[in-house]
Amino acid sequence: MARLVIGNWGNEAELANIPADALRHAGSQGQRMIWGAEPGDVLVLAVEPDPDFLAYATALAGLEEDALEIVVPPPGRGGEVLTRDRFEDEGFVERLRGIVRDRGIDRAEPFYLDGYVNRLIRQLGLDKGTPGFGFMDQGGNELLNSKVTFRAIAAGTSLPIPEGIVTETPAEAVDFVWDLLRTGRAAIAKQDVSSGGLGNEVLSTGDGVEAIGAAHHALVADRAAVAEHLTRRWPWYTGGQRRRAVFEEYAAGSVPIWGEAAITEESVRIFGYGRIRMNPVCDGVIIPVPPPDSGTEAFGAFLVHLEALAGTMRAMGYRGLVNVDAILTPDGRVLFNEFNGRYGGSTHLFAIGERVVGRDYLADRCLVEQRECAFPAFAVARRELAAAGLAYDPETRTGVIVPVHGTRSDGTGGEACLVGRDLAEAERMEQAVAELFPR
Known part of the structure; x- marks a missing residue:
């Protein structure tokens, strides 16, 4: 049976960590769901994809041109991402009810089963057919996207994890962080429910630490500085005192x-x-x-x-x-x-590997993702990639695939998937794309 595929980038809490000028990019990432779609699916996206890009993506994915229906809710406060108010528009919900009925849709496949998405699924009567919906709707969505819960499950099942603590008090965090720093190590603070490193902060005593995997890096010279910094940052770590925070050794x-x-x-x-x-x-x-x-x-x-x-x-x-x-x-x-x-930020690349590159692609091909490309209008970008000999070639199973287009407010920009026989070849393509479309 057909599915209602919902391209919501993440949960509502995560939107607070996205700068205003990056919301269009976040919303356009719903296009990634196209690569795993099946004939008859209906996709709910935050923004309308470029028709040329949609035709290109569906063809590469092995779908007929009219195999998918795209539905975009009216604009809301989120503008270019999917938010609760956009899903509460009565006309939009009624339209989806008709589509669900007419197409025989029996389940939903969202990027993330967050609260506002779950409500829409129940309204459309798709809760019974959506696998695992009951667990996620009763708080499972929070549990299995929580770093606090993760540490508890990991420790209880002997999964190897960094030395660390889960705490709701700054004093306990200060003791733990200073114990690391005074022995020459570094620490990392993590918000409970953020992703992509946007809710992480590395703490060290000197600038010799390369703080990757964290959007923030704080230098603290002594215990007093640790205490002052953690106290000041505590509302950010804990989402306004609503959650516990995680502190770990930073390797x-x-x-x-x-x-x-x-x-x-x-x-x-x-x-x-x-x-x-x-x-x-x-x-x-x-x-x-x-x-x-x-x-x-x-x-x-x-x-x-x-x-x-x-x-x-x-x-x-x-x-x-x-x-x-x-x-x-x-x-x-x-x-x-x-x-x-939930879906991962790169789940679509595995779909591309299986559906487009094919064979045993994990063994004989390398896929490199470039998330910020200065593509012009899609038709122009496609033409220039082909002229430069960079477009994906099904015969050689190498070349550039465009998984997402229109990440900028003017409809340009996008992401690239460079498919090579090995990492060196994929990285050469990446450099060629950067030279062809300079930022």
Whole structure:
């Protein structure tokens, strides 16, 4: 049966961390859902995709031109992202009811089952057919996207995690952070329910620490400075005193990786993994994890633990996709950082790998994601990529794929997926794209 696919980038709390000038980019990322769509699906997106881009993406994904219907709710306070008020528009809800009825849609597939999305799903009568909906609707969405909950589950199942604490008091955080700093280590503070490193802050005593994976870096020279800084920042760490915060040892020089799995009633399937590029927060990915890291004992342990963690989530009642972050430390360990019970920011790249690149792409191809490309209008960008010999070629299974277009308010910009035979070839394409479309 057909699905109602909802391209909501994340939860409502995360929108507070997105700068106003980045909202269009966040909203346009709903286009990533096109790559996993099936014939007859209806996609709810924050902004209308360029018709030329939609035709290009559906064709590459192996879909007929009219296989999908795109629905965009009226503008709201979020403007270019999907927000609660846009889903509460009565005319929009009534229109969706008719589409659900006429197309025989029996379930929803949102990027993230957040509260306002769950309400829409219930209004449309799709709650019974949506796998795992009951668990997520009763607070499971918060549990499985919470760094606080993650540390509890990880510790209870012997998952390797950084030394750390979960706390609701600044005094306890000061003691823990200073114990790390006074012994020459660094610390990282994490908001409970943020993503992409936007809710993280590294704390160190000197500027010799490269703070990747965090949007903020604070230098604190002594215990008094730690106390002053943490007290001042406490409302930010805790979302206005509403949540607990996580403090961990920061393992500088580590390689950030992640993996994704599909959890169903019957099984758990790992379907992809890769390395995260940080600048200093997530700035694209490399699929799969390239050598030499892919050949280490720590990476092998990562895959084993990933499957076990997904199995724990399945036993809790979760159904759907999960993406899990970890690091490979310089001393040869794997440490897990968080889980997210939802689509990942790169789930669409695995769909592109399976549907477009094909064969055993994780073994014989490398996909590099570039999240900020200065593409002109799509028709022009496509023409110039082809003229430069960069457009994706199904025969060689190499070239540039455009997964998202129109990330800027004027309808230009986008993201690129560079497909090479190895990392070096993909990175050469990335450089060529940057030269062809300079920022």
